[in-house]
Amino acid sequence: MRTSLLLVLLAFFNLTSISQNPDETVVRQIFDNALLNQDAYNNLTYLCKETPGRLLGTEASMQAIQYFEDYFHKLGADTVFRQEFKTKAWKHISTTVSIVDGEKEIPLRAVALGPSPSTPEFGIAAEILEVMGLDQLKAIDPELVKGKIVFFNRPVDLTNINTFRAYGGAVGQRARGPALAASLGAAGVLVRSVTTKFDTVPHSGSTRFDSLRVPCAAISFVDADLLTQKLSLDKNLKVRMNIQAEDLEEITSCNLIADLRGNVYPDEYIVVGGHIDAWYNTPGAHDDGAGCAQSADVMRIFKELAISNKRTIRVVLFMDEELFQSGSRAFAQYCADNNISNFLAMETDAGGFTPVGFMVDADDPIVENFAAYQELLEPYGIYYIQKGGSGVDIDPLKKQGVPLIGYRTDSQRYMDIHHSASDTMDKINIRELQLGSGCMAALIYLIDNYGY
Amino acid sequence: MRTSLLLVLLAFFNLTSISQNPDETVVRQIFDNALLNQDAYNNLTYLCKETPGRLLGTEASMQAIQYFEDYFHKLGADTVFRQEFKTKAWKHISTTVSIVDGEKEIPLRAVALGPSPSTPEFGIAAEILEVMGLDQLKAIDPELVKGKIVFFNRPVDLTNINTFRAYGGAVGQRARGPALAASLGAAGVLVRSVTTKFDTVPHSGSTRFDSLRVPCAAISFVDADLLTQKLSLDKNLKVRMNIQAEDLEEITSCNLIADLRGNVYPDEYIVVGGHIDAWYNTPGAHDDGAGCAQSADVMRIFKELAISNKRTIRVVLFMDEELFQSGSRAFAQYCADNNISNFLAMETDAGGFTPVGFMVDADDPIVENFAAYQELLEPYGIYYIQKGGSGVDIDPLKKQGVPLIGYRTDSQRYMDIHHSASDTMDKINIRELQLGSGCMAALIYLIDNYGY
Numbered sequence: 001m002r003t004s005l006l007l008v009l010l011a012f013f014n015l016t017s018i019s020q021n022p023d024e025t026v027v028r029q030i031f032d033n034a035l036l037n038q039d040a041y042n043n044l045t046y047l048c049k050e051t052p053g054r055l056l057g058t059e060a061s062m063q064a065i066q067y068f069e070d071y072f073h074k075l076g077a078d079t080v081f082r083q084e085f086k087t088k089a090w091k092h093i094s095t096t097v098s099i100v101d102g103e104k105e106i107p108l109r110a111v112a113l114g115p116s117p118s119t120p121e122f123g124i125a126a127e128i129l130e131v132m133g134l135d136q137l138k139a140i141d142p143e144l145v146k147g148k149i150v151f152f153n154r155p156v157d158l159t160n161i162n163t164f165r166a167y168g169g170a171v172g173q174r175a176r177g178p179a180l181a182a183s184l185g186a187a188g189v190l191v192r193s194v195t196t197k198f199d200t201v202p203h204s205g206s207t208r209f210d211s212l213r214v215p216c217a218a219i220s221f222v223d224a225d226l227l228t229q230k231l232s233l234d235k236n237l238k239v240r241m242n243i244q245a246e247d248l249e250e251i252t253s254c255n256l257i258a259d260l261r262g263n264v265y266p267d268e269y270i271v272v273g274g275h276i277d278a279w280y281n282t283p284g285a286h287d288d289g290a291g292c293a294q295s296a297d298v299m300r301i302f303k304e305l306a307i308s309n310k311r312t313i314r315v316v317l318f319m320d321e322e323l324f325q326s327g328s329r330a331f332a333q334y335c336a337d338n339n340i341s342n343f344l345a346m347e348t349d350a351g352g353f354t355p356v357g358f359m360v361d362a363d364d365p366i367v368e369n370f371a372a373y374q375e376l377l378e379p380y381g382i383y384y385i386q387k388g389g390s391g392v393d394i395d396p397l398k399k400q401g402v403p404l405i406g407y408r409t410d411s412q413r414y415m416d417i418h419h420s421a422s423d424t425m426d427k428i429n430i431r432e433l434q435l436g437s438g439c440m441a442a443l444i445y446l447i448d449n450y451g452y
Numbered sequence: 453m454r455t456s457l458l459l460v461l462l463a464f465f466n467l468t469s470i471s472q473n474p475d476e477t478v479v480r481q482i483f484d485n486a487l488l489n490q491d492a493y494n495n496l497t498y499l500c501k502e503t504p505g506r507l508l509g510t511e512a513s514m515q516a517i518q519y520f521e522d523y524f525h526k527l528g529a530d531t532v533f534r535q536e537f538k539t540k541a542w543k544h545i546s547t548t549v550s551i552v553d554g555e556k557e558i559p560l561r562a563v564a565l566g567p568s569p570s571t572p573e574f575g576i577a578a579e580i581l582e583v584m585g586l587d588q589l590k591a592i593d594p595e596l597v598k599g600k601i602v603f604f605n606r607p608v609d610l611t612n613i614n615t616f617r618a619y620g621g622a623v624g625q626r627a628r629g630p631a632l633a634a635s636l637g638a639a640g641v642l643v644r645s646v647t648t649k650f651d652t653v654p655h656s657g658s659t660r661f662d663s664l665r666v667p668c669a670a671i672s673f674v675d676a677d678l679l680t681q682k683l684s685l686d687k688n689l690k691v692r693m694n695i696q697a698e699d700l701e702e703i704t705s706c707n708l709i710a711d712l713r714g715n716v717y718p719d720e721y722i723v724v725g726g727h728i729d730a731w732y733n734t735p736g737a738h739d740d741g742a743g744c745a746q747s748a749d750v751m752r753i754f755k756e757l758a759i760s761n762k763r764t765i766r767v768v769l770f771m772d773e774e775l776f777q778s779g780s781r782a783f784a785q786y787c788a789d790n791n792i793s794n795f796l797a798m799e800t801d802a803g804g805f806t807p808v809g810f811m812v813d814a815d816d817p818i819v820e821n822f823a824a825y826q827e828l829l830e831p832y833g834i835y836y837i838q839k840g841g842s843g844v845d846i847d848p849l850k851k852q853g854v855p856l857i858g859y860r861t862d863s864q865r866y867m868d869i870h871h872s873a874s875d876t877m878d879k880i881n882i883r884e885l886q887l888g889s890g891c892m893a894a895l896i897y898l899i900d901n902y903g904y
Contacts (some may be wrong), residue, residue, distance in 0.1 A: 158883075354862045429868070431615075
């Protein structure tokens with residue numbers, strides 16, 4: 001405790017003047033470089049401005065890949081290549097949802113979930129069955145579900161301090177609700193947006209179907225409140241849904257891989273990455289443009305400071321984290337097929353907010369080994385390095401025995417904007433973004449230097 | 453370390469289900485209440501919308517006092533009163549600054565520092581002497597300073613992780629530069645805004661004069677860059693300044709005090725507060741409307757949860773933190789004159805951002821006593837409770853032997869908006885604000901319950 005207090009105190013001085021060991025000095029240089037360079041911010045600005053809605057299979061997604069491919073070449077990466085793979089895909093065309101109120105219709109702000117099937121050309125109209133979650137729907141007589149539009153209206157628990165946990169507590173109805181409703185003969189599904197923010201912006205997301213599918217969309221927080229209030233006045237209220245989307249049997253897409261060759265163990269890879277794709281309804285600034293910009297920034301920092309990395313630093317920009325996770329599976333398969341030895345994998349997909357810590361998914365001795373670096377990083381805002389889940393894109397590497405690290409940030413604002421049109425560049429603070437690059441580069445430097 | 457790791461892990465579960473001791477339960481109830489109530493957010497919205505620019509002596513400042521006076525009565529405070537005092541004041545009327553470029557003038561975005569004297573009615577125009585700080589000006593032949601407009605252009609060090617420290621490293625030229633320039637016969641002073649943000653919004657602030665005064669203003673980051681570039685092309689470049697302001701010999705103002713009587717030691721006061729005033733050029737959302745809203749929220753939480761406070765919780769909304777600190781001096785004098793026993797004083801004036809810790813200005817045994825509560829608050833984002841400075845408004849109580857606590861938040865965004873027109877309500881995140889109320893109420897509950 002005393003040491004950690006000391007380190008917090010150090011946070012309030014310029015460490016360059018009092019660094020005592022070489023690691024402190026290098027870590028300080030890493031943060032100085034991160035905070036004075038604007039590449040990450042500029043790259044993220046490009047992603048948001050030029051490639052919004054870059055979902056798997058879109059031109060925007062390949063334009064984003066091309067942009068970073070050019071950037072890594074400019075950085076002087078030793079190798080840059082597209083790791084291609086084939087996958088099914090899904091294309092959103094249009095979504096409209098409205099309350100049928102006698103003669104007039106009251107439009108609801110809605111976004112289709114992926115991969116929702118299309119409704120007939122002129123949509124569907126049906127009565128609403130409101131439930132507060134999966135268990136409540138399971139308890140209802142299937143006869144009452146048939147032909148209805150099931151409305152999952154469970155809100156996020158705002159008292160959960162960590163908004164990712166709050167999200168986890170409410171996302172089940174979005175992820176599995178449509179499949180359950182479909183199995184019970186529902187005509188459609190509406191879901192309250194999984195968000196911490198009381199506003200009119202709907203939040204999309206993925207849902208997992210089995211054999212049966214049903215048209216499904218998320219409506220905004222405010223519109224969910226409106227719908228439940230209207231239902232209290234008229235149990236027979238009807239809602240009209242029109243979703244047009246397209247299933248793509250097989251497309252070719254890719255992950256982008258850029259290497260900075262190691263000087264001692266070039267065949268041992270330290271993977272660091274985020275996902276390049278974003279939902280069709282958002283610029284994806286925090287989810288996960290920020291993670292791509294920061295991962296690329298790690299390589300830039302090593303290059304500019306001429307830090308001699310023993311192992312090969314491999315930046316991977318994963319495709320399709322949002323819809324089918326085809327990119328992460330393809331990367332794991334690629335590593336297995338080529339007997340690639342991944343020494344470590346770090347993912348950043350928690351937004352470009354102020355750093356708070358790292359989660360380590362590995363055996364206890366390795367977790368303790370990494371946790372020892374927390375004191376050195378505490379002056380920069382890393383308050384914990386502890387055992388826990390890492391991230392969706394690197395998770396498949398776990399069965400290959402790769403230690404996994406998930407970068408964590410202050411979660412308070414994330415679920416206000418996640419998967420929505422509000423996840424824009426103006427929500428990015430340049431210092432918060434740059435501190436993330438610094439934290440990731442610093443921990444990778446320490447682990448590469450000392451191993452485990 | 454193990455315990456603190458355990459507590460971090462606890463942060464990812466709903467503590468209500470696993471609380472083991474009564475304190476954990478009460479702390480959990482405090483945060484549940486804080487996160488589900490919107491009073492703090494609504495009160496802050498009022499301050500920003502209805503009382504912007506509420507500097508000492510303004511109608512807006514008294515309207516803000518009246519608003520909270522009514523709010524405390526509504527809360528059912530046992531005592532609510534205005535602690536009046538007499539003080540000098542200063543009133544800003546207008547500020548214009550422009551580069552004289554041949555025939556045309558290029559306006560610079562500027563705000564007068566307080567308490568700048570007025571220029572003559574039609575302003576002054578003079579050549580510029582650019583310096584990077586106080587020491588550089590001291591080293592210059594006074595003959596070269598006479599009649600010039602001194603331009604202090606030292607930027608904030610963006611590599612300092614804590615932006616308050618970065619601010620501290622650059623604010624000297626604003627706080628003491630004008631007095632030094634005046635003593636050397638300068639005609640005026642311009643200061644680069646003390647900010648971390650590259651934009652066109654000027655940041656005001658206070659400056660301390662001795663006997664001599666000189667008209668002084670801050671210009672925006674972008675305009676400071678423009679001016680220094682123009683100077684590199686034309687050493688004889690002239691700048692025109694016109695500042696109109698008014699010195700007020702003596703006015704009557706007040707701090708607002710609201711008490712929630714203690715049930716065991718009613719004569720022992722736990723002071724918690726922020727400052728109600730804000731610069732004339734800003735709504736003062738984070739500085740320090742947030743602190744006022746959170747301090748009032750502490751009383752609301754104790755009332756709503758019917759927590760039986762042993763000591764009297766005294767919310768103090770201090771007037772004039774920004775200009776002359778007349779309110780804080782008057783409050784300390786009031787306590788001394790009436791032999792009031794303040795058991796503790798907590799100040800929140802670091803913005804309504806995500807909580808990170810508390811600084812304790814007291815003897816080591818007391819610091820260690822309070823620091824022991826950090827583990828209980830770590831699940832809520834309190835990563836440190838340590839010895840350090842508290843705040844400007846409660847600092848005068850130190851010589852009365854009162855233990856002082858300063859609430860600390862994530863500092864990354866604060867200096868982007870501090871003392872500027874950008875410190876607006878849209879920069880407030882309701883969860884971050886509410887978590888602050890919870891952290892303050894929880895620590896006060898623990899200290900009141902166990903003493904020191």
